[in-house]
Amino acid sequence: MINDLFLRACRREPVERTPVWIMRQAGRYLPEYRAIRAKVDFLTLCKTPDLAAEVSIQPVNIIGVDACIIFSDILVVPEAMGMKLFVDEGKGGPRFENPIRTRAEINKLAIPDPNRELNYIMDALRLTRKILNNRVPLIGFAGSPWTLATYMVEGKGSKNFRSMKELIYSNPKDAHALLDKLARTVAAYLSAKIEAGAQAVQIFDTWGGILPPDEFKEFSLRYIEQVLKLLNRNGAPTIVFCKDCGHSVEAIADTGCDVVGLDWSIDIAKARMMVGSYAALQGNLDPTMLYAPPERIREGVKKILEKFGRGSGHIFNLGHGILPDIPVEHAKAFVQAVKEESIQYHR
Amino acid sequence: MINDLFLRACRREPVERTPVWIMRQAGRYLPEYRAIRAKVDFLTLCKTPDLAAEVSIQPVNIIGVDACIIFSDILVVPEAMGMKLFVDEGKGGPRFENPIRTRAEINKLAIPDPNRELNYIMDALRLTRKILNNRVPLIGFAGSPWTLATYMVEGKGSKNFRSMKELIYSNPKDAHALLDKLARTVAAYLSAKIEAGAQAVQIFDTWGGILPPDEFKEFSLRYIEQVLKLLNRNGAPTIVFCKDCGHSVEAIADTGCDVVGLDWSIDIAKARMMVGSYAALQGNLDPTMLYAPPERIREGVKKILEKFGRGSGHIFNLGHGILPDIPVEHAKAFVQAVKEESIQYHR
Numbered sequence: 257m258i259n260d261l262f263l264r265a266c267r268r269e270p271v272e273r274t275p276v277w278i279m280r281q282a283g284r285y286l287p288e289y290r291a292i293r294a295k296v297d298f299l300t301l302c303k304t305p306d307l308a309a310e311v312s313i314q315p316v317n318i319i320g321v322d323a324c325i326i327f328s329d330i331l332v333v334p335e336a337m338g339m340k341l342f343v344d345e346g347k348g349g350p351r352f353e354n355p356i357r358t359r360a361e362i363n364k365l366a367i368p369d370p371n372r373e374l375n376y377i378m379d380a381l382r383l384t385r386k387i388l389n390n391r392v393p394l395i396g397f398a399g400s401p402w403t404l405a406t407y408m409v410e411g412k413g414s415k416n417f418r419s420m421k422e423l424i425y426s427n428p429k430d431a432h433a434l435l436d437k438l439a440r441t442v443a444a445y446l447s448a449k450i451e452a453g454a455q456a457v458q459i460f461d462t463w464g465g466i467l468p469p470d471e472f473k474e475f476s477l478r479y480i481e482q483v484l485k486l487l488n489r490n491g492a493p494t495i496v497f498c499k500d501c502g503h504s505v506e507a508i509a510d511t512g513c514d515v516v517g518l519d520w521s522i523d524i525a526k527a528r529m530m531v532g533s534y535a536a537l538q539g540n541l542d543p544t545m546l547y548a549p550p551e552r553i554r555e556g557v558k559k560i561l562e563k564f565g566r567g568s569g570h571i572f573n574l575g576h577g578i579l580p581d582i583p584v585e586h587a588k589a590f591v592q593a594v595k596e597e598s599i600q601y602h603r
Numbered sequence: 604m605i606n607d608l609f610l611r612a613c614r615r616e617p618v619e620r621t622p623v624w625i626m627r628q629a630g631r632y633l634p635e636y637r638a639i640r641a642k643v644d645f646l647t648l649c650k651t652p653d654l655a656a657e658v659s660i661q662p663v664n665i666i667g668v669d670a671c672i673i674f675s676d677i678l679v680v681p682e683a684m685g686m687k688l689f690v691d692e693g694k695g696g697p698r699f700e701n702p703i704r705t706r707a708e709i710n711k712l713a714i715p716d717p718n719r720e721l722n723y724i725m726d727a728l729r730l731t732r733k734i735l736n737n738r739v740p741l742i743g744f745a746g747s748p749w750t751l752a753t754y755m756v757e758g759k760g761s762k763n764f765r766s767m768k769e770l771i772y773s774n775p776k777d778a779h780a781l782l783d784k785l786a787r788t789v790a791a792y793l794s795a796k797i798e799a800g801a802q803a804v805q806i807f808d809t810w811g812g813i814l815p816p817d818e819f820k821e822f823s824l825r826y827i828e829q830v831l832k833l834l835n836r837n838g839a840p841t842i843v844f845c846k847d848c849g850h851s852v853e854a855i856a857d858t859g860c861d862v863v864g865l866d867w868s869i870d871i872a873k874a875r876m877m878v879g880s881y882a883a884l885q886g887n888l889d890p891t892m893l894y895a896p897p898e899r900i901r902e903g904v905k906k907i908l909e910k911f912g913r914g915s916g917h918i919f920n921l922g923h924g925i926l927p928d929i930p931v932e933h934a935k936a937f938v939q940a941v942k943e944e945s946i947q948y949h950r
Binding site: 502 | 764765772773814815867870890891892899903928
């Protein structure tokens, strides 16, 4: 392993500087990514291992990040469970043709064998590991059961999430049946990813924040915990990123994950005070700060480094995915600023 | 005053039961409101005092809420400052034709005399007070400087708020110039509303939650504080509602407001523990819970009442505005449940 800063920081072991990667780092802000997407559609890219490997590695070469995350989409998992996924180009991300609405539809969902129905991702992981040749660690990921369920019930992103909220408030038993099935699916999926070469895994709970704190614990966190319990970790650190869930940082750390991902709505000094003695933290620059000029980006980076303070246990990242219209030079300036400014906190 | 429960709860004085009103209670979920909107457009309704009074009072008569909030829109204030407002029917709420982009445009904005440019709202308040005849108190409101500025710079709601974020991160001086002008405008506007008959005022900070906590304090809360300092209260309680700002409940209470409005992402028991000894709390049922059947709504109400616990200092409300497709019977069931279930906490 040439650069294992990321893995050491996940385990809160000493590092020479703070490692950094960027959520959605393999994405549209990179001209090299857009060049490939001009030739194939989004789902084909997800399902073609050599192309997925290529775009996964692009930010390692171009931006200089300390970890590679495999290019994929969280919705390929419900697709493997039997739902029909399609991408309406230009109209946002992938969507489901027939959202889940009944218990019969929940019961019909399969728990896929990830090495069969999702083997193209395992191939992409194996290939990416081989090409990376240990330059940086490789991260695998999945959506949380709650976030996947929300997409499956709504069909797509939503403003008020009426269908999913009706399900949990009017018919919680069906919601739990769906979430339990998803937890078992996600655990098997992430275990297979680790077996195929992922050296860390991140669970994305994009929609945890639409719930009140009690319901977040009942319908989202409980199933993330189940995933982590069923997971065959084989030494791979686990990261849990719940967006807009600053109300439950301690509960998230209590799931047994190694790293708590923070969005930009929480003060990282406060988060470290609360859970820093038993979890590493990942985050949390406001992604829109990358619109600002490089010298301002550096100020933003310095502020967060200072808030976290001395010692290991911090993986620098944005508080959410990088936006598609961020200039590449700004992404580079961000990574460079972390690399340079963090050294003093690890002497 | 026949029913002053709301005002007493704002002041944390003893009440016989917890008062309740609903953000956006004068709105599209009411057939009686839709009947009027079928005849006049949204801005005409805002600007016609007898119609504004009529729709403001509808929920008092139909739903039985304990407070009346004057029907209006926060964006009539920037309009009075010189911006051109228009409503693209069917495409969301009001928008600005020419968003603010330069310092020259900021400098050109007027600080309106609310009794001239916004006198139609003062007329509506006077008329509503007269018709209400002290049945329930009348609330006036305004957008926070930050929220108004965000709409003025973006032109409308946004996903990532790129323009506003660029302004604060790249050009904070201009942002402060705009916010200072807005704070003085909002203070004069709310003072005039109180003079015209508003017995309490609420500041809506819809977009405070898009900021990291430090920037929230610098660009939003600081100017809410300025409004409150400049405000001629004349005894009227002040409510500050910042959406998605659970990270700063204590700082919000420290502005000197009487009531902190809570969205549904914070546990009201925790909020009371933090600030309950010096501020009342308003909220905070998840608005989508009103999609559930009345018996489930009652369970949700009971849970929040139990969380708040015994004693005064709680105004029941949703955690955000009522959604336009909520059945009227469910809104009634919500209000009725609060009225019945809360008595035991005030014995």
